[in-house]
Amino acid sequence: MLDDLDRRLLDILSANARISLKELAQEAGLSSPSTADRLRRLEDRGVITGFTVDVSPAALGYSLQAIVRVRPMPGMLHIVEKLIRDTPEFIECDKVTGEDCFIAKLLVRDMEQLDGILDRVAERAETNTSIVKSSPVKRRLPPLGSGGR
Missing domain, CATH: 1.10.10.10 (Winged helix-like DNA-binding domain superfamily/Winged helix DNA-binding domain)
Structure with missing residues (x-):
């Protein structure tokens, strides 16, 4: 506590x-x-797990951010998971319940790069991609108290 x-x-x-x-x-x-x-x-106690730096993707040339829902084809779950892990442009990925198995965040420089990555995934999974227009809530801490802040 x-x-x-x-x-x-x-x-x-x-x-x-x-x-x-x-x-x-x-x-x-x-x-x-x-x-x-x-x-x-x-x-x-594992409350603090590390200290990090916040880097601007745009300053590194990544002009597009996408959220990709991924539904692997039968027998492809572990292969798709490895593909996502091994693709550095996937900066975050959650394994979820529901129709899709993964929800991933992807940073790319342009649409051509996005298409190339999605083409590799599409060989083994169905994808549904949304381009991020803005992030009104950045990653933040949850309420730290027992009843909120």
Whole structure:
């Protein structure tokens, strides 16, 4: 279970994972050693699983983002899963219940690249693709309290 200080630390880190330990401690109202200890315990408990960098796909030349629903043909589930894993343009993929087996997020430079990737998948699965126009809600933390924030 998280206490108020743990939630405060996670809120601060989710806004800026590069914040220094000293600044984090100041914003949370703790000493640096106490803050370091709390962070270590959050990592040990599996609450914090890593620190990452947020990179702009557009700055790297990826102008299109697509959501692809994938329904493998009979006997192709593991082959399609491996194909998705081995295609670096698939930046995220969830195995789901329902008619489709996978819902994946794909970043590509242009429509030609999208078609090439989808053609490889289509040899083993049916796909349904939607181009992302905007992302009104970026990836974020869920509510950290027992009844919301």
